[in-house]
Amino acid sequence: MKTVIALGSNFNQTENISKAQALLKQYFKDVRFTExxxxxxxGIESDNFLNCIxxxxxxxxxxxxxxCLKEVEKSMGDSHExxxxxxxxxxxDLAQYGGKIVKEIIWL
Structure with missing residues (x-):
């Protein structure tokens, strides 16, 4: 099933995006990321985000x-708080699974 995900971070952005990508590659061997x-x-006040698909x-x-995506977030220390x-x-975020749009990506 073709799957599209979106990653974002506003804290230690480069480090956290890289770490998440490495963890996701352990589960999904053929995952490819945009720059x-x-x-x-x-919708929030914060530093800028670093994002990729x-x-x-x-x-x-x-x-x-x-x-799996939630477990990766949790393993990196992300929380609702x-x-x-x-x-x-x-x-x-899981954006697309097969032909189904699961979540619109608002920063695109």
Whole structure:
């Protein structure tokens, strides 16, 4: 199943995006990432975000992919509490799974 994900960070941006990419490569061997780009925050007051898109093929179910993405976020120390304070260590959104748009990516 063709899968598209979006990564974003507004804290130690370069380090956290790189770390997330490395972790995701452990689960999805063929994942490819766009070049990261800096964007202004939308809906929160914070430093700028660094974002990129990842694409890969998987046989995993939608639920399995979502659980994996949440586990990567959690393993990097991201939390709801941090987000409430405007600190996003890493945010990984599932944008597309097969032909289904799961979440619109607002910074594109």
């Amino acid at each position: 990261a780009q800096c964007t202004e925050p939308i 990842g694409t890969f093929e998987t046989t995993w179910t939608l639920t399995q992919v979502q659980q 941090n987000h409430q304070q405007g600190k996003v260590l890493i945010d990984i």
